[in-house]
Amino acid sequence: MFIPAIKGQGTDEQHQKWLPFAYKMQIIGCYAQTELGHGSNVQGLETTATFNPKTDEFILHSPTLTSSKWWPGGLGKVSTHAVVYARLITDGKDHGVHGFIVQLRNLEDHSPLPGITLGDIGTKFGNGAYNTMDNGVLRFDHVRIPRDQMLMRVSQVTREGKYKQSDVPRQLVYGTMVYVRQTIVADASCALSRAVCIATRYSAVRRQFGSQNGGPETQVIDYKTQQSRLFPLLASAYAFRFVGEWLKWLYTDVTQKLQANDFSTLPEVHACTAGLKSLTTSVTADGIEECRKLCGGHGYLCSSGLPELFAVYVPACTYEGDNIVLLLQVARFLMKTASQLGTGKQPVGTIAYMGRIEHLMQCYSDVQNAEDWLKPSVVLEAFEARAARMSVACARNLSKFANPEEGFAELSADLVEAAIAHCQLIVVSKFIEKLQQDIPGKGVKKQLEMLCSVYYLFLLHKHQGDFIATSCITPKQASLANDQLRALYSQVRPNAIALVDAFNYTDHFLGSILGRYDGNVYPKLYEAAWKDPLNESDIPDGYHEYIRPLLKQQLRAARL
Amino acid sequence: MFIPAIKGQGTDEQHQKWLPFAYKMQIIGCYAQTELGHGSNVQGLETTATFNPKTDEFILHSPTLTSSKWWPGGLGKVSTHAVVYARLITDGKDHGVHGFIVQLRNLEDHSPLPGITLGDIGTKFGNGAYNTMDNGVLRFDHVRIPRDQMLMRVSQVTREGKYKQSDVPRQLVYGTMVYVRQTIVADASCALSRAVCIATRYSAVRRQFGSQNGGPETQVIDYKTQQSRLFPLLASAYAFRFVGEWLKWLYTDVTQKLQANDFSTLPEVHACTAGLKSLTTSVTADGIEECRKLCGGHGYLCSSGLPELFAVYVPACTYEGDNIVLLLQVARFLMKTASQLGTGKQPVGTIAYMGRIEHLMQCYSDVQNAEDWLKPSVVLEAFEARAARMSVACARNLSKFANPEEGFAELSADLVEAAIAHCQLIVVSKFIEKLQQDIPGKGVKKQLEMLCSVYYLFLLHKHQGDFIATSCITPKQASLANDQLRALYSQVRPNAIALVDAFNYTDHFLGSILGRYDGNVYPKLYEAAWKDPLNESDIPDGYHEYIRPLLKQQLRAARL
Known part of the structure; x- marks a missing residue:
């Protein structure tokens, strides 16, 4: 997800500077848009990127609890960088949500950089599924990044802090x-x-x-x-x-x-x-x-x-x-x-049928029998x-x-x-x-x-x-x-x-005993059961601590 | 599930003999009906209980792989006894499925009794849910039980091996x-x-x-x-x-x-x-x-x-x-x-309306406006x-x-x-x-x-x-x-x-941060995230083994 985001939205100079990084980011970059308080309403994101013309930097900040970035995959424990979506503010004016490349972790020891809080948001649906990766939380406390880390293909901020649109059509996104x-x-x-x-x-x-x-x-x-x-x-x-x-x-x-x-x-x-x-x-x-x-x-x-x-x-x-x-x-x-x-104005493509609205409003089906x-x-x-x-x-x-x-x-x-x-x-x-x-x-x-x-x-x-x-x-x-x-x-x-065989899925890809190509379901279900760690011993862990005392105690109670 | 099963189906003598056991079985008894090959079609169960008049015993046996008991909760690792449903066979004749009380494990050391194979059938949907208990598999290899361990309220086997129905109506079940x-x-x-x-x-x-x-x-x-x-x-x-x-x-x-x-x-x-x-x-x-x-x-x-x-x-x-x-x-x-x-024959109860079928086949609604x-x-x-x-x-x-x-x-x-x-x-x-x-x-x-x-x-x-x-x-x-x-x-x-407040569920019972009574959702979601074990350290386990080598190697590759 990361590279197309840069490719679609960064300037050519950004591509030259960041592409070597981007290769790396295939593994450790992430796309940090959604926040605790905003998902569907992207325009309502609260993280701010305020331009400081004195230092030619943006200051990334999480002004509220709900502005915490929340959900990006790999953000919490793995990503070293992210494209962060934040409200661009220049000279006190809010220009809406824009993207910024932000380094999150030290590349030598993986520790979060100053001002950056990172973590995992907790367990999710299923016992494997998305629990095999982290989904992250990220907060900024006045984190400074150079001006050229804003994705500037569609809109730009000049050295003087002027906000302007490029002539690249916004529709490109x-x-x-x-x-x-x-x-x-x-x-x-x-x-x-x-x-x-x-x-x-x-x-x-x-x-x-x-x-x-x-x-x-x-x-x-x-x-x-x-x-x-x-x-x-x-x-x-x-x-x-x-x-x-x-x-x-x-x-x-x-x-x-x-x-x-x-x-x-x-x-x-x-x-x-x-x-x-x-x-x-x-x-x-x-x-x-x-x-x-x-x-x-x-x-x-x-x-x-x-x-x-x-x-x-x-x-x-x-x-x-x-x-x-x-x-x-x-x-x-x-x-x-x-x-x-x-x-x-004639409707086109998948809505073209609406161009025949008069017919469609009064037509009726002439089906007479099932085969019709x-x-x-x-x-x-x-x-x-x-x-x-x-x-x-x-x-x-x-x-x-x-x-x-x-x-x-x-x-x-x-x-x-x-x-x-x-x-x-x-x-x-x-x-x-x-x-x-x-x-x-x-x-x-x-x-x-x-x-x-x-x-x-x-x-x-x-x-x-x-x-x-x-x-x-x-x-x-x-x-x-x-x-x-x-x-x-x-x-x-x-x-x-x-x-269904025509889908040509291997048993390995399907990952299902019930769906085995050879139909040998029951012997393999039975066989798989014995691989369960619980079956490593006949007497389960906890027998001596919990089950046996309970049994013995209850027998006594029942005989009193 | 165990005690009602016995109560509904055992004889009075069985109640006297087994009730002290049954109290214990509230914890360690289980209801073993479903097999690997049969669930809905109970009459198709394959486990057999063959009466041997010489020893006054039934011989429980799993003649096929699909006859393995499969799914009973607690059966695999915890239960000491089970009510086992099996085909009753006397004198070569199959009388269909009946219930038998069977001891599965030694009460001193919890080991499976001779001829009995017990295990857990594997992980299930969800990351907690039914994975917090075992669901069991059970096989019998010619296991002998006394005749009076058949549940004999509705049907009986005599000392001579005669099968007979009692006068208790079968509808009682x-x-x-x-x-x-x-x-x-x-x-x-x-x-x-x-x-x-x-x-x-x-x-x-x-x-x-x-x-x-x-x-x-x-x-x-x-x-x-x-x-x-x-x-x-x-x-x-x-x-x-x-x-x-x-x-x-x-x-x-x-x-x-x-x-x-x-x-x-x-x-x-x-x-x-x-x-x-x-x-x-x-x-x-x-x-x-x-x-x-x-x-x-x-x-x-x-x-x-x-x-x-x-x-x-x-x-x-x-x-x-x-x-x-x-x-x-x-x-x-x-x-x-x-x-x-x-x-x-007049339909009764919830189907009584069918008694007015003539009216219902020709009536039409007289709704004229929404409030009707x-x-x-x-x-x-x-x-x-x-x-x-x-x-x-x-x-x-x-x-x-x-x-x-x-x-x-x-x-x-x-x-x-x-x-x-x-x-x-x-x-x-x-x-x-x-x-x-x-x-x-x-x-x-x-x-x-x-x-x-x-x-x-x-x-x-x-x-x-x-x-x-x-x-x-x-x-x-x-x-x-x-x-x-x-x-x-x-x-x-x-x-x-x-x-929804009227349901009167405590937050403890609901077990949901989103559903908190006080509506204090976002701070508590944020707080809960930090309790995730992944967040015990800033640098995740595996960083030195996997992430760092990958990073360093790829950077070198990109610069070559």
């Missing part, structure tokens, strides 16, 4: 944001597919009930209740992979446009990446836990790999933009788009109509408020739902687009088409209230969609194992 | 099951209210965005997005408490009926307790995690109390009946009830109609299958949804019933009425697809319900803190 969010979406697909791979393989190993005439019991993957929870997650893992690949393209595209000073698509790109980050991480976190439950009791063992996968993954819902805050940003964009309809739900055009129109109508309904309700901000606050729960509808449409449409391309491998396309249908029909069933209430589809059509979904589960079943 | 599930529902309310208390208090402390003219930022509890996630959980915590209290009454009632040999209500009581166990534990597990997310990044710290609360709580979704398996049991009961409509949704009779009818119509729709679809079992399997995901609708109705109706009683305390009833409305309107909004698709309500009425829900959030807000 969006490029980094798109890059980071694209990696988060790709990570979501990776994490979800790991969990799904474990749960799918184990569901084929585990048998429970259904023995007939003394034969083997039924594989739990053959139960419709298992399929209806597992296969939509399998489909989601593929869906997120494809939308992640598309985001990679989007990053290239937006980078080229930024370099050509074309900022026209930025609002749409920002809303799209914010929404996809939120959608994919929420589904993945919940999906990992659902996969754990799908493994029954044994999923609760660390040797299943799932508890730690969950504990490691779940902060993705909070970091790099809290998922609800991000959906509200999407909603703002949707409301702005809705308000500009008819002004001649396999037609991509039918599905796309239903998802577009649902998203458009939910946005328009919110816009209409908003217009009843004299104060738009008050309206936005009051209706924000509804706006979040409209944003989710928009984001789901993006994922569905990119999955469908992917399948319009050539897909190598015999029969692979057919399998992916089934997963694509499972993905959108699962969403349609889950959110049937949206679709029916906005009259995009009828209750009868919703019921047909559910029938088709049920039929698809049976069709996905024979290839379910192949579809 | 349902009494214990109702008792256990009632405590699980009460625990759900307790766990959910702990999480809600933490998240609500911290939401009043945390401020983010919305500062005007340099004033304080907005308390996050004032955001509608926060309210729309938090207040339904607050309402659920109260709802589960009331339905839990009602279950206590139900336990007394069913116990009296059982003693009078009246088993008529058992199927309904069984379905009701199974469903409520499933519903309340699922909502609570998800709700704890939602509360953690509502606390933002700081919720990920163990000092928030929420990660451990989640890790400790979440197995409740799996133990004492997997939640999906239980919902399928409810669904079976619903389908049976539906099939008996019109036969003169505050009328309990209107709400009850909508929830009853939804549950009834979903059951009837499933029953109709089932009737299309030649083989009812195949139909049940094929439609099981829909059946689970019908079961959830039925269970939600029970909770809503018990909340409404509670409010028909006198509630002491000025204004308390009014507050609880608001929470009750939040509870059912949240459900109605979440499941609006069910309500609209079955024509119980119109899209317009669903929208009015949502308007009323939004208005209620604003009304609940002023008393939200009082409503």
